[in-house]
Amino acid sequence: MKKQAIVINPKDNVATVVDDFPPSTIIHFFVGQSERTVQLLQDIPLGHKFAIQEIKVGEEILKYAESIGLATTLIQPGQHVHVHNMDTQRGRRDK
Amino acid sequence: MQILGYRRPDGKVGIRNHILIIPTSVCSSTVASNIASQIPEAIALPNQHGCCQIGTDHEQTVRTLIGFGKNPNVAAVLVVGLGCEGIPIRETAAEIATSGKPVEVVIIQEIGGTLKTEAEGLRKAAELVRQVSHLQPEKVDLSELSLAIECGGSDFTSGLASNPASGIAADLLVAAGGNVMLSETTEFIGAEHVLARRAKSKDVAEKLFKIVHDCEERAKLLNVDIRDGQPTPGNIAGGISSIEEKSLGCIYKAGHAPIQDVLRYGEIPQGKGLYIMDTPGQDIDSITGMLAGGATVVIFTTGRGTPTGSPIAPVIKITANERTFKMMEDNMDLDASPIISGEETIEQAGHRIFEEIIAVANGRRTKAESLGYREFGIYKIGPTY
Numbered sequence: 001m002k003k004q005a006i007v008i009n010p011k012d013n014v015a016t017v018v019d020d021f022p023p024s025t026i027i028h029f030f031v032g033q034s035e036r037t038v039q040l041l042q043d044i045p046l047g048h049k050f051a052i053q054e055i056k057v058g059e060e061i062l063k064y065a066e067s068i069g070l071a072t073t074l075i076q077p078g079q080h081v082h083v084h085n086m087d088t089q090r091g092r093r094d095k
Numbered sequence: 096m097q098i099l100g101y102r103r104p105d106g107k108v109g110i111r112n113h114i115l116i117i118p119t120s121v122c123s124s125t126v127a128s129n130i131a132s133q134i135p136e137a138i139a140l141p142n143q144h145g146c147c148q149i150g151t152d153h154e155q156t157v158r159t160l161i162g163f164g165k166n167p168n169v170a171a172v173l174v175v176g177l178g179c180e181g182i183p184i185r186e187t188a189a190e191i192a193t194s195g196k197p198v199e200v201v202i203i204q205e206i207g208g209t210l211k212t213e214a215e216g217l218r219k220a221a222e223l224v225r226q227v228s229h230l231q232p233e234k235v236d237l238s239e240l241s242l243a244i245e246c247g248g249s250d251f252t253s254g255l256a257s258n259p260a261s262g263i264a265a266d267l268l269v270a271a272g273g274n275v276m277l278s279e280t281t282e283f284i285g286a287e288h289v290l291a292r293r294a295k296s297k298d299v300a301e302k303l304f305k306i307v308h309d310c311e312e313r314a315k316l317l318n319v320d321i322r323d324g325q326p327t328p329g330n331i332a333g334g335i336s337s338i339e340e341k342s343l344g345c346i347y348k349a350g351h352a353p354i355q356d357v358l359r360y361g362e363i364p365q366g367k368g369l370y371i372m373d374t375p376g377q378d379i380d381s382i383t384g385m386l387a388g389g390a391t392v393v394i395f396t397t398g399r400g401t402p403t404g405s406p407i408a409p410v411i412k413i414t415a416n417e418r419t420f421k422m423m424e425d426n427m428d429l430d431a432s433p434i435i436s437g438e439e440t441i442e443q444a445g446h447r448i449f450e451e452i453i454a455v456a457n458g459r460r461t462k463a464e465s466l467g468y469r470e471f472g473i474y475k476i477g478p479t480y
Contacts, residue, residue: 047250069336083336
């Protein structure tokens with residue numbers, strides 16, 4: 001099967017899709033060597049991220065095994081993770 | 096491994112043989128470009144600065160113009176001054192001439208107007224052509240190559256594929272004894288701790304943390320938010336959600352070698368291996384700084400696609416976004432999308448990039464070169480007075 005999504009590091013809590021996928025699609029991907037599936041709750045455009053586990057408000061979004069920002073809402077597995085529900089912690093005048 | 100290169104009088108090696116016309120002020124830029132327009136082999140820098148700059152900005156402009164003149168891809172230089180600008184015209188030319196290459200000067204206010212200066216400039220530039228046009232590239236060791244690595248118009252494919260593949264090519268060049276430069280301080284934000292682990296010494300690690308800290312503090316000082324400019328709207332549309340995410344993807348492009356030192360904007364490294372240069376994330380300013388630092392070839396990874404070239408060095412454009420490669424094939428040199436589709440490994444693509452660098456060093460023109468794209472921009476920190 002053609003690759004659908006990539007999890008860069010097993011510590012990550014998001015996957016990046018390599019095509020456009022509509023809601024309800026069951027996405028197959030690998031976390032390290034083990035294959036997993038998550039059903040998408042929303043449209044995920046090419047190159048965008050979805051949560052592969054529940055992420056609570058204030059928790060780190062992990063990609064490359066590093067924090068890329070904090071969740072600003074509760075994020076369910078299969079939800080789109082982007083600027084609407086996460087925020088950078090760097091280069092801000094308010095911090 | 097050997098490549099073809101032009102050995103300059105100072106021993107450094109270039110892979111192109113350009114005649115460069117350098118206006119020391121924005122006020123002499125049109126005269127410089129008028130001279131270049133009549134000399135087929137000459138290129139004029141579109142300098143937008145050079146006067147009424149103070150402190151670091153003045154120093155950076157001087158360093159950049161001198162660095163371009165000294166760059167081994169340049170065989171000969173004509174400096175075009177107005178006469179009253181802040182940049183010291185004759186000192187700039189004299190510093191370039193320490194490299195041993197032929198350097199000439201024309202100054203508009205001394206010669207008496209632009210028309211006489213253009214005539215005198217043409218005469219001198221044509222003479223420079225005759226002085227360096229017979230130079231032939233010779234076989235030199237690959238370690239003579241100096242590679243600048245840039246990324247721009249990033250999307251999700253940059254961090255996943257084209258940047259790590261470029262990192263493989265960078266590692267191969269460092270292993271061969273060559274020089275590699277990584278820049279774009281803005282795009283270290285959130286990833287500096289990962290890079291700092293590879294610093295050669297504690298001192299180098301501290302320098303790295305300092306340039307990133309200073310970059311963030313400059314934004315705060317101006318009461319602006321880096322979020323307003325980074326990630327760019329195109330980055331966000333392409334799936335990048337934060338500067339941290341962009342940075343973590345960016346740093347992969349320089350591979351895994353130890354970091355020898357942190358250079359100021361436009362500073363020439365004193366040794367071989369991987370160096371970091373303090374530049375903004377903006378592509379043109381960043382590439383300009385690395386070329387002033389002596390880089391002779393550039394690899395440029397992109398997700399969204401960009402036409403960027405340079406006045407004096409080949410810029411090899413790489414994308415791992417299949418749609419971008421198809422949409423912008425006029426501008427893309429190398430398709431790394433087989434990494435994303437799973438048909439090629441990052442290592443295999445990295446070797447392809449390395450082979451492309453060798454071919455370009457040996458004379459193959461990049462798409463940006465063949466189309467005549469010559470972007471140039473000197474990084475500017477403060478106001479002009």
